Structure formats: structure tokens, C-alpha cells
Amino acid sequence: xxxxxxxxxxxxxxxxxxxxxxxxxxxxxxxxxxxxxxxxxxxxxxxxxxxxxxxxxxxxxxxxxxxxxxxxxxxxxxxxxxxxxxxxxxxxxxxxxxxxxxxxxxxxxxxxxxxxxxxxxxxxxxxxxxxxxxxxxxxxxxxxxxxxxxxxxxxxxxxxxxxxxxxxxxxxxxxxxxxxxxxxxxxxxxxxxxxxxxxxxxxxxxxxxxxxxxxxxxxxxxxxxxxxxxxxxxxxxxxxxxxxxxxxxxxxxxxxxxxxxxxxxxxxxxxxxxxxxxxxxxxxxxxxxxxxxxxxxxxxxxxxxxxxxxxxxxxxxxxxxxxxxxxxxxxxxxxxxxxxxxxxxxxxxxxxx
Amino acid sequence: xxxxxxxxxxxxxxxxxxxxxxxxxxxxxxxxxxxxxxxxxxxxxxxxxxxxxxxxxxxxxxxxxxxxxxxxxxxxxxxxxxxxxxxxxxxxxxxxxxxxxxxxxxxxxxxxxxxxxxxxxxxxxxxxxxxxxxxxxxxxxxxxxxxxxxxxxxxxxxxxxxxxxxxxxxxxxxxxxxxxxxxxxxxxxxxxxxxxxxxxxxxxxxxxxxxxxxxxxxxxxxxxxxxxxxxxxxxxxxxxxxxxxxxxxxx
Numbered sequence: 001x002x003x004x005x006x007x008x009x010x011x012x013x014x015x016x017x018x019x020x021x022x023x024x025x026x027x028x029x030x031x032x033x034x035x036x037x038x039x040x041x042x043x044x045x046x047x048x049x050x051x052x053x054x055x056x057x058x059x060x061x062x063x064x065x066x067x068x069x070x071x072x073x074x075x076x077x078x079x080x081x082x083x084x085x086x087x088x089x090x091x092x093x094x095x096x097x098x099x100x101x102x103x104x105x106x107x108x109x110x111x112x113x114x115x116x117x118x119x120x121x122x123x124x125x126x127x128x129x130x131x132x133x134x135x136x137x138x139x140x141x142x143x144x145x146x147x148x149x150x151x152x153x154x155x156x157x158x159x160x161x162x163x164x165x166x167x168x169x170x171x172x173x174x175x176x177x178x179x180x181x182x183x184x185x186x187x188x189x190x191x192x193x194x195x196x197x198x199x200x201x202x203x204x205x206x207x208x209x210x211x212x213x214x215x216x217x218x219x220x221x222x223x224x225x226x227x228x229x230x231x232x233x234x235x236x237x238x239x240x241x242x243x244x245x246x247x248x249x250x251x252x253x254x255x256x257x258x259x260x261x262x263x264x265x266x267x268x269x270x271x272x273x274x275x276x277x278x279x280x281x282x283x284x285x286x287x288x289x290x291x292x293x294x295x296x297x298x299x300x301x302x303x304x305x306x307x308x309x310x311x312x313x314x315x316x317x318x319x320x321x322x323x324x325x326x327x328x329x330x331x332x333x334x335x336x337x338x339x340x341x342x343x344x345x346x347x348x349x350x351x352x353x
Numbered sequence: 354x355x356x357x358x359x360x361x362x363x364x365x366x367x368x369x370x371x372x373x374x375x376x377x378x379x380x381x382x383x384x385x386x387x388x389x390x391x392x393x394x395x396x397x398x399x400x401x402x403x404x405x406x407x408x409x410x411x412x413x414x415x416x417x418x419x420x421x422x423x424x425x426x427x428x429x430x431x432x433x434x435x436x437x438x439x440x441x442x443x444x445x446x447x448x449x450x451x452x453x454x455x456x457x458x459x460x461x462x463x464x465x466x467x468x469x470x471x472x473x474x475x476x477x478x479x480x481x482x483x484x485x486x487x488x489x490x491x492x493x494x495x496x497x498x499x500x501x502x503x504x505x506x507x508x509x510x511x512x513x514x515x516x517x518x519x520x521x522x523x524x525x526x527x528x529x530x531x532x533x534x535x536x537x538x539x540x541x542x543x544x545x546x547x548x549x550x551x552x553x554x555x556x557x558x559x560x561x562x563x564x565x566x567x568x569x570x571x572x573x574x575x576x577x578x579x580x581x582x583x584x585x586x587x588x589x590x591x592x593x594x595x596x597x598x599x600x601x602x603x604x
Binding site for chain 2: 022023024025026028029097098101102103234235236238239241242243244245246248249250251252253295296297
């Protein structure tokens, strides 16, 4: 094992002429480039396959008729939702883990999920079943998003610019806040009638059908704009991944850059959470897969991989569960379960994060 | 020249550094020595603007390190801390290429590649450049970090205990390479060292610190004296003539 690891670079060295081939890049050689291209191709194939499956499989109307197009159009909206959610979670998690220099914690730890749960539970608690309906609509969607962003922005700027100035304290406060909001929700849920609780539970699991088509015209441009900014910042993100001291040494104002990144992360996560509900494991899974498959520091290589992983996993499971097995609501539950297993598999096989 | 004027930093009411006022000349190697907790690393990281100062002023080559934009300082000073742990997996060459970030902003030119190759060759890492850092020994990894700050091509290079965890062979090799960097590449190297004998043999000036104050500053010949070293290190030290210069014996 050790021997092959030592021999490989030496062999590569003899194949190339030393002077001309000495280039630096995010992918270390021909083999690395091939693996990256292969993984990307496979993920694109899975994505295309399940996209076609979701659009056309088992459409009850005759092909080409008005009804057929109507159903295909509704399914297209589900696909767009999947794409937005995958984009948000993948980019937010990768950028967050770079900013806090840790590949285990996710933005979910900052209490986004708990806040969403608390808002939903609070409305049902106060207004009964009508409370759930009151939270549906474009203004309400933006309101929920704004509240979550306010929480995140407040935490980040207060904790990172104050005298604490410490990411660990910020995370701890986020965890405690999440726990507090969670207990508050649990308390309110105890007081609900069984039927109210039933309606509420359906909203609390991340569910792609929570998203309504009228949110998409707003959600897609926002997600894309943030994604473009993160893409442009990718070289800076690469440096920030080296840690505070090295980033400062290389001329970045570390604290300011980290706050800027965390603000964008909070936009993405609140957007995805307001759209479909809390899905905290998806980002974790896509980021971990992107690191494993990409094995590079370059965020311009990690971001697309993460997005493709997220889209492939979500769309494939959505297709299989909803269209083949007719088990609609279970999609995200299964995604989180499968995600956990895949993650454990990679972790145990490689022995590191 | 690095000049510190009334620089102080308070960790708590009982633990504080300074006020320190000292001028470190450009060129050559300056070693910061002193007992644990004397403030060597604090001073070094404050010069490298990794740590804020509570009061005072630090100028490097005429630039105030606090008020000058970090981007500009990155082309004048490079600084390396003791502990470097990365979440990403990097090869030696990828790590060294980050040293060009202040110039390239992530878009490496052919000129950048030349600096990177030179820094790698300078530290004898040519055969290891495609290895991942986690496949290297501690000494090789330390060399890779130093190669990164050399690729940054700054006049001033600050290193915090680069000999930490290195065995005899690698420690000597590292000091010889730093000596060459100072002599051949004209860098001003400021380095925190624990071993006074290494400092005496390889550096041009020694700056001794104790209890947050600079207590001695001079050439190795001026510092390598029984009374001076005994006072600085709170230990009985005898300086004896060795084959390659004076040696401090303290055990």
C-alpha cells in the first residue's frame, strides 16, 4: 500500500519532461483529470436519466396531447425545485465548511431548521389548521426567508465582529439557539390536537411538494445570483480554506471575507428551507461526496460536483419513489437515510473527513 | 527595516507584552530567543499582522502594518505560524502555488509558475512536488510550508519556530536553507528559535526576550556570554568554545 503510494509520483515524473510539465493546478495529473471527468459524466447521465424519467415516465395521457403537456409542465416545476434545492444546499454547505474551516458541521447547525419548525408550529399553535394555510403564498415565503436571514445575519455579524470574534462560540450559540427553538416547538406541539399535529408534521419534513410553482420565479433568480457571486469568489474561498493565519498572510481580510461568505450562505439556506422545509442532511451529503470525488481544493471544481451530486441524488430518488413506487412524501426521508448510509460508507472506507 | 515603537499587547491584567521598542535591520537572519512565554511568537505574529496590537506602531520597510491594506503587506511580509493544518488535501506544488496568490489572485501566470518551481527547487522538494502533504514526513512538510512563503517573494520572511518537531538532520538542513535564502535571495528572515546554539551559529543578530520585554539585542558574539545567557534564560549557562564557534552548555 505504502509502496504504491510512493511509486506513483515517481513513475509520473519519468513519463513527463520535467521542465515543461511543471504546472500547478487544481487537478494533479492525467489520472486525477480522468477521474474528475468520469465522475462528472456519470452524475450528468444519472441526472439526465432521472430528469427524463420524471418528465415522461408513466404519463397517463396520450403522448403530445394537451393533458400530456400539462402533466409534463407540472413535473417540470418539481424538477426546477429539485435543481434550486440542490444548488442551494450544495453551494451553501461547501462555502460554509470552507469559511468555518471544518468539514463536519453544516449551516443547519445554526438553527435554520429549528427556526423553520418554530415558525410553522407557532402558526398552527396560534391559529389552528388555518395557520398552515396562512403561511402559503409569495409574501409569506419571503417573510419566512427574511426572518431566517435576520437570525443568521445577526448571529454572524454580532458574534464575529464583537469581542468574541470566534467561530466556535458562534457555532455554540447557534446550537443552543437551535435547541431552544426546538424545545419551544416540541412544547407547542404537545398542546395541539391530533389532527392539527398531523397536518403540521407533513409540513415539517422537508418535502419537495411543499414548494409551490409561484415561488419559483423568485427563488430561481435569487439562487442563481448568489451562486454566481460564490463562483466569482472561488479563488478567495480556496485561500480561506487554508485557515485564518494563512489567509491573512496571503493578503485577505479574513474576518470580512468570512462574514461576506456566511451572509451568502444564509441567503441560500433560508431560501431552500423556506421553499421545501428543513433538509439538513442533503448539504452534508453533497459536500462530502464532492470532496470525495473531486479531491481538490478548487471551489470551481467542487461547486459543480456538489450541485450535480445533489441533483442526481434528489431527482433519482424522487423518480424511483414517486413515479415507480408511488410513495410521494417519503422522498426526502429516504434521501436523508440513504445519504447517511453513503456518508458512513465513505467515512469508514477512507477513514477521514 | 522593521521598527517597533512602544508595541504592547495585554492578554490579561497579569500577562502582557511590552511596551517593546526595537529596530530590526534589513538583511540577514535575526533570531528571536528567550524562555517560554517571553512573547517571542506574539511579537513575530504582530509584525506579520496576524495579531492586533493594543498600542504602539509597527513599521516594515516604512509601511505601517496595521493601516496599510493587507493586500499590499502580503507583497512585503510573509509569515508562517507553527501549526498548519488544512482541511483540504493539497500537493506540495498546490500548496506552494498559494504563495503566489497576492500577485495572481488565483490565476497563475507562467511567471508565477517560475517562482513556484524555483521555491520548490530551492528547498529540495523537486521530486516530491506531486506528493500530497499527508504523504510527507514532518520535515518535508515543514519545508513545503517554507517554500510557500518563499514563493510569496517578499523581502521580509517571518517564521515561528520552524525547527519545531524536526530532528537534528532536518533542523540543520532547514537552517542552512534559510541561510541561503538570506544570502542568495536577499531576504530578511526573522525567526523564533528555541535552541540558542542554532541561533548563535546561523543568525546574524539575536534578539533576546524575557517577560514581554526585549532584554538583549546584538550579534551572536555579544549575546553568547555566560552572564547574558544566564540572565535571559534563568538557567546557569556556560559558553565554551566549540569547533564551529561558541557553544552554550546548560545541562
